[in-house]
Amino acid sequence: MNILGISGALRKASTNTGLLRAMKEMAPAKVTVEVATLHGIPLFNEDDEAATGKPQAVRDLDARIRAADGIVIACPEYNFSIPGVLKNATDWLSRGGSPFRWKRVGIVGAGGGQFVGTARAQYHLRQNLQALQAITMPRPEVFVNHNEQKFDAAGNLTDDETRHHLAKWFESFLEWVEKKP
Numbered sequence: 001m002n003i004l005g006i007s008g009a010l011r012k013a014s015t016n017t018g019l020l021r022a023m024k025e026m027a028p029a030k031v032t033v034e035v036a037t038l039h040g041i042p043l044f045n046e047d048d049e050a051a052t053g054k055p056q057a058v059r060d061l062d063a064r065i066r067a068a069d070g071i072v073i074a075c076p077e078y079n080f081s082i083p084g085v086l087k088n089a090t091d092w093l094s095r096g097g098s099p100f101r102w103k104r105v106g107i108v109g110a111g112g113g114q115f116v117g118t119a120r121a122q123y124h125l126r127q128n129l130q131a132l133q134a135i136t137m138p139r140p141e142v143f144v145n146h147n148e149q150k151f152d153a154a155g156n157l158t159d160d161e162t163r164h165h166l167a168k169w170f171e172s173f174l175e176w177v178e179k180k181p
């Protein structure tokens with residue numbers, strides 16, 4: 001099974017990208033996890049789209065989504081919602097036939113402090129993905145708060161309890177992707 005993780009954060013030491021790396025490490029042998037980022041995707045502009053079509057970075061991501069059996073989006077929370085880079089990417093991807101159509105998508109997220117661990121952003125992303133015709137896993141869910149205590153300075157997951165919870169979530173996700181209940 002081939003899983004594509006998409007990080008909604010651009011920074012090098014992103015804890016959301018770190019969640020996806022942790023998933024890659026814990027994947028069973030029959031599962032491959034690739035991690036994609038949104039670097040290189042320009043701001044959506046309908047004039048640019050009309051003039052030159054989808055940028056290469058969008059076409060590459062589109063192809064990777066289509067090729068995947070399941071997708072995990074690691075979604076940071078910015079000002080109680082989805083980061084602009086992630087919303088921008090989904091706007092590009094939605095054009096000319098969404099690659100998310102009927103795809104199974106899981107959502108996870110890590111945020112700072114004692115906030116609600118990206119819950120608000122994740123629910124906005126669910127609404128967004130509804131428009132793109134994705135099938136999102138209802139639950140279990142992963143909301144990591146206090147990420148400054150649970151990841152190291154490079155964005156690697158160091159907290160055992162979070163790793164354990166993530167592993168259980170990932171197991172449920174893989175079963176849901178495979179069995180398509």
Ligand SMILES: Cc1cc2nc3c(=O)[nH]c(=O)nc-3n(C[C@H](O)[C@H](O)[C@H](O)COP(=O)(O)O)c2cc1C
Binds near residue numbers: 013017111116
């Ligand atoms: C512009 C901005 C807005 C933010 N707003 C929120 C927020 O609403 N809720 C929250 O939990 N964290 C918020 N944060 C903190 C992020 O959760 C934190 O920076 C997190 O580490 C970002 O994810 P990353 O580690 O993957 O880059 C905000 C950060 C930035 C830069």
